[in-house]
Amino acid sequence: MSYGNRLLELRKKLGLTLEKFGEPLGVTKTAISRIEKEERSMTEQMAKSICREYNVNYLWLTEGKGDMFTSTPESVVEELAEDFKLDDIDKKIIENYLKLSDSQRAVIKEYIKSIFQ
Template sequence: MKARIKFLRQHLALNQREFSARINISQPTLALMEKGQRVVRDIHVAQICSEFNINEKWLRTGEGEMFLSVEVFSLDEQAKKSNLTELEIAIMRGYMNLDLDVREKLMNELEAIFKPIHNEDIATFEDNGDSAIEAEMDIANDRKDNEDN
């Protein structure tokens, strides 16, 4: 592991003082680790991996990639995994194109619908006057009532 710590430090173009400061150890401690004269404790491994986004398996054994890959969210990949319909995808894309203030209002309405009140499974709307979603829900309920009659 001593060689990998030194290799990493050099790869990052940091001197011992800079590297050790970033992982909260002294420069002499780092120098001893790189020479194999000081045991690298789990806390040091955790600090190195966290600070520099390093694959712990690589640091400990040399296996795998040195850096952890950064997870990237892909709407298209998530849509495939969730078997979303074209309409669901269009709704999500449309949502992302809304102005921030419109999204905030919409999220408040959705939270009111889906957030259980007093540990019940039924949600209620807050009375805020001219809610478009509330109006749409009323229309949908009226249609259902008419179909049932």
């Protein structure tokens, strides 16, 4: 199966229109359609964005290997909570931190570094 077919399969599995699928990625429905039809290649940046936004297995998306989805962040956080005896507040902090953009994380990291100095 080609990358275009895998992208189409993913979008259908998620039940999203071209427009709704592209919105969180910052691209138009035309861009997604062209990738699905392989009129346009899927860039490395686009593949990584899709994987991050929709919890997709990178190898599945790019090479067709493995399962479509990776572990959801929630299940990973639950595993951490069990291993490290985290309470609900700890879990919320981690879950919300993972949802931040790179620039937002940088601000928080700088603040935390200042506390430890």
